[in-house]
Amino acid sequence: xxxxxxxxxxxxxxxxxxxxxxxxxxxxxxxxxxxxxxxxxxxxxxxxxxxxxxxxxxxxxxxxxxxxxxxxxxxxxxxxxxxxxxxxxxxxxxxxxxxxxxxxxxxxxxxxxxxxxxxxxxxxxxxxxxxxxxxxxxxxxxxxxxxxxxxxxxxxxxxxxxxxxxxxxxxxxxxxxxxxxxxxxxxxxxxxxxxxxxxxxxxxxxxxxxxxxxxxxxxxxxxxxxxxxxxxxxxxxxxxxxxxxxxxxxxxxxxxxxxxxxxxxxxxxxxxxxxxxxxxxxxxxxxxxxxxxxxxx
Amino acid sequence: xxxxxxxxxxxxxxxxxxxxxxxxxxxxxxxxxxxxxxxxxxxxxxxxxxxxxxxxxxxxxxxxxxxxxxxxxxxxxxxxxxxxxxxxxxxxxxxxxxxxxxxxxxxxxxxxxxxxxxxxxxxxxxxxxxxxxxxxxxxxxxxxxxxxxxxxxxxxxxxxxxxxxxxxxxxxxxxxxxxxxxxxxxxxxxxxxxxxxxxxxxxxxxxxxxxxxxxxxxxxxxxxxxxxxxxxxxxxxxxxxxxxxxxxxxxxxxxxxxxxxxxxxxxxxxxxxxxxxxxxxxxxxxxxxxxxxxxxxxxxxxxxxxxxxxxxxxxxxxxxxxxxxxxxxxxxxxxxxxxxxxxxxxxxxxxxxxxxxxxxxxxxxxxxxxxxxxxxxxxxxxxxxxxxxxxxxxxxxxxxxxxxxxxxxxxxxxxxxxxxxxxxxxxxxxxxxxxxxxxxxxxxxxxxxxxxxxxxxxxxxxxxxxxxxxxxxxxxxxxxxxxxxxxxxxxxxxxxxxxxxxxxxxxxxxxxxxxxxxxxxxxxxxxxxxxxxxxx
Numbered sequence: 001x002x003x004x005x006x007x008x009x010x011x012x013x014x015x016x017x018x019x020x021x022x023x024x025x026x027x028x029x030x031x032x033x034x035x036x037x038x039x040x041x042x043x044x045x046x047x048x049x050x051x052x053x054x055x056x057x058x059x060x061x062x063x064x065x066x067x068x069x070x071x072x073x074x075x076x077x078x079x080x081x082x083x084x085x086x087x088x089x090x091x092x093x094x095x096x097x098x099x100x101x102x103x104x105x106x107x108x109x110x111x112x113x114x115x116x117x118x119x120x121x122x123x124x125x126x127x128x129x130x131x132x133x134x135x136x137x138x139x140x141x142x143x144x145x146x147x148x149x150x151x152x153x154x155x156x157x158x159x160x161x162x163x164x165x166x167x168x169x170x171x172x173x174x175x176x177x178x179x180x181x182x183x184x185x186x187x188x189x190x191x192x193x194x195x196x197x198x199x200x201x202x203x204x205x206x207x208x209x210x211x212x213x214x215x216x217x218x219x220x221x222x223x224x225x226x227x228x229x230x231x232x233x234x235x236x237x238x239x240x241x242x243x244x245x246x247x248x249x250x251x252x253x254x255x256x257x258x259x260x261x262x263x264x265x266x267x268x269x270x271x272x273x274x275x276x277x278x279x280x281x282x283x284x285x286x287x288x289x290x291x292x293x294x295x296x297x
Numbered sequence: 298x299x300x301x302x303x304x305x306x307x308x309x310x311x312x313x314x315x316x317x318x319x320x321x322x323x324x325x326x327x328x329x330x331x332x333x334x335x336x337x338x339x340x341x342x343x344x345x346x347x348x349x350x351x352x353x354x355x356x357x358x359x360x361x362x363x364x365x366x367x368x369x370x371x372x373x374x375x376x377x378x379x380x381x382x383x384x385x386x387x388x389x390x391x392x393x394x395x396x397x398x399x400x401x402x403x404x405x406x407x408x409x410x411x412x413x414x415x416x417x418x419x420x421x422x423x424x425x426x427x428x429x430x431x432x433x434x435x436x437x438x439x440x441x442x443x444x445x446x447x448x449x450x451x452x453x454x455x456x457x458x459x460x461x462x463x464x465x466x467x468x469x470x471x472x473x474x475x476x477x478x479x480x481x482x483x484x485x486x487x488x489x490x491x492x493x494x495x496x497x498x499x500x501x502x503x504x505x506x507x508x509x510x511x512x513x514x515x516x517x518x519x520x521x522x523x524x525x526x527x528x529x530x531x532x533x534x535x536x537x538x539x540x541x542x543x544x545x546x547x548x549x550x551x552x553x554x555x556x557x558x559x560x561x562x563x564x565x566x567x568x569x570x571x572x573x574x575x576x577x578x579x580x581x582x583x584x585x586x587x588x589x590x591x592x593x594x595x596x597x598x599x600x601x602x603x604x605x606x607x608x609x610x611x612x613x614x615x616x617x618x619x620x621x622x623x624x625x626x627x628x629x630x631x632x633x634x635x636x637x638x639x640x641x642x643x644x645x646x647x648x649x650x651x652x653x654x655x656x657x658x659x660x661x662x663x664x665x666x667x668x669x670x671x672x673x674x675x676x677x678x679x680x681x682x683x684x685x686x687x688x689x690x691x692x693x694x695x696x697x698x699x700x701x702x703x704x705x706x707x708x709x710x711x712x713x714x715x716x717x718x719x720x721x722x723x724x725x726x727x728x729x730x731x732x733x734x735x736x737x738x739x740x741x742x743x744x745x746x747x748x749x750x751x752x753x754x755x756x757x758x759x760x761x762x763x764x765x766x767x768x769x770x771x772x773x774x775x776x777x778x779x780x781x782x783x784x785x786x787x788x789x790x791x792x793x794x795x796x797x798x799x800x801x802x803x804x805x806x807x808x809x810x811x812x813x814x815x816x817x818x819x820x821x822x823x824x825x826x827x828x829x830x831x832x833x
Binding site for chain 2: 040041042043044045046047048049050051052053054055056057058059061062093094095101104105160163164245246247248249250253254257260261262
């Protein structure tokens with residue numbers, strides 16, 4: 001009986017469909033990144049070939065090492081097969097197993113992205129709520145102006161400023177993500193507060209906190225959850241230039257190095273990882289959003 | 298009273314020890330690595346960062362003094378190279394241990410050499426010893442004496458051992474057991490590396506104090522030079538090993554005592570034309586680029602003094618050829634930098650059938666002389682040099698397009714597709730011996746960049762260079778070797794396969810709290826005497 005209810009609920013939420021779509025997208029993302037790297041100019045070259053100490057045999061050995069990556073479909077299937085056994089291959093540019101490199105770098109990026117996201121959400125929701133609550137045009141304009149400035153600044157400029165002013169890099173990620181969140185959250189909350197039943201409730205003198213938590217947030221929650229999924233993708237994407245420019249040894253820095261060196265095994269695995277994380281975040285937000293809407297209905 | 302005297306005496310002694318301790322044996326030296334070290338295995342070193350770790354941690358049999366450019370004994374007390382240049386016998390010091398306490402002996406040297414010469418290792422250090430086919434033989438004469446015999450003569454054989462860090466044959470710690478002044482203590486991948494003083498390091502100073510003076514070295518991995526400079530200014534770093542001329546002047550304007558210009562380095566900036574027969578260039582362009590008169594004329598039309606003055610703010614010298622004047626022994630002092638003379642260049646081109654039409658130079662078939670110079674993007678000095686060359690050549694009617702490419706794309710064009718017309722790049726010379734450049738000059742080599750991997754020399758002058766390079770490599774007589782390599786430099790000057798532009802100066806920065814640093818032109822410029830560096 002219970003099993004039947006759970007299965008029905010899973011079907012309703014489309015978890016299986018989401019899961020299948022996720023796997024297919026991740027595999028396709030990995031293949032696309034591999035194809036892009038394979039056909040990028042300079043794929044076949046290695047800076048080490050210019051080492052004047054190397055003799056012809058050593059240079060040929062370097063070139064030979066890249067030969068097994070020429071047939072990209074063969075390489076990709078072989079890589080997937082190895083990955084199924086826990087081996088993600090070896091980085092060409094750093095000469096270390098990809099698994100080791102990822103294990104070393106993931107904690108820093110998780111910390112950086114996590115802190116950045118938390119700060120961005122706190123800031124965005126705080127300002128959006130206060131703007132919707134206070135409803136003073138000047139305050140709203142000031143917040144919009146502030147978020148507009150951050151929206152205009154490229155991630156690279158903010159990263160360099162953070163180095164110059166010794167600001168934690170997580171704040172750079174927060175500065176990039178916050179304006180996007182703020183604008184969306186502000187509009188949602190303003191919309192919520194403008195709905196007839198809220199106006200009536202306010203007119204009847206119902207407490208503001210009760211209005212916020214019982215009537216405004218539940219309505220805005222599914223949309224905010226969808227934005228939460230997107231904010232993860234945004235934060236992960238921002239981490240690449242931020243880590244590269246601030247010299248932080250995370251996944252973003254590694255991706256930058258891999259791209260410069262046309263390091264196919266490393267870049268392909270990082271792409272798969274990033275695709276997986278962003279899709280998981282979006283799918284989770286999607287499923288929870290659906291569940292909330294279903295609950296409301 | 299007596300007790301008081303004794304107390305004072307003891308306090309004085311203690312104070313002396315504290316003071317001595319503060320001058321020597323304390324503190325952490327901090328500087329940056331520009332990339333992550335690829336390996337800690339000294340025999341596999343191929344990148345600059347790993348070479349730095351090897352220099353700081355590895356014990357070598359002999360070491361070239363970076364200041365005097367003379368070879369000095371280290372783990373080997375003495376050594377002797379056979380007349381035919383094939384064999385070297387080392388007499389080793391006794392009573393030395395690796396950082397983990399494993400004793401050092403001739404067995405470790407034999408093990409290191411055998412590992413190094415394994416063809417499957419493809420070690421750049423090992424390849425430098427490979428002068429002919431066959432195996433290397435090591436013979437342990439006694440625990441402190443070993444002979445190493447190579448199948449063919451190796452020129453500058455003893456000097457090559459400067460790069461060979463001896464590994465332990467028996468230590469369970471493998472490459473982490475070292476004989477150098479420091480050992481790896483902590484490694485945060487992608488972030489930093491901490492080296493700690495090797496407690497078993499064998500050297501002492503003239504006063505009998507154990508070297509090195511400093512306790513540890515923190516190496517931060519920082520590819521961004523702006524950030525490196527910023528951190529140096531904030532006193533977060535003690536050294537910058539190679540400083541750009543722009544930063545040198547900026548820092549020098551604030552604190553002149555912190556910056557050091559050691560004069561022209563061994564590195565050169567040069568350009569060359571594509572002379573590869575199978576390249577996808579039109580035949581008339583191939584004909585220009587393969588013409589010695591064309592190359593010399595282009596060389597004469599480039600104002601090297603201006604390149605040095607404008608691009609490098611005076612911190613570079615016009616280059617003569619493959620050897621920098623800083624390489625005192627091997628530089629051919631008879632040669633002078635090509636003088637800037639656009640008029641002479643134009644006349645030489647006209648003598649070859651080129652003609653000027655409405656400000657454009659055309660060849661005898663009426664093709665306008667237009668070509669592109671490729672250089673690596675992001676290197677502002679090379680980009681500026683290429684732009685200045687563009688201006689210089691415009692004066693003789695030659696139109697140049699400057700193209701910047703990222704390094705992998707450039708290397709692919711240079712080494713595989715040969716789809717380029719001219720390239721502007723630099724050559725980093727680590728060693729002084731001409732054998733370091735063997736793979737550039739031999740026409741059969743992959744690094745014979747203007748026309749790699751020739752089956753047989755395609756020109757008479759390349760055949761002569763091949764012969765001279767092989768002659769000098771097989772001779773143990775420095776005078777004969779010098780004569781042969783002087784002639785190579787003359788041929789290169791006359792034929793201009795590489796148009797040498799400038800030799801950059803060795804610029805560095807040393808913080809005021811660092812004592813004993815004496816920057817030189819050879820790598821590693823600022824910390825070559827790291828064991829004698831102390832901190833205030």
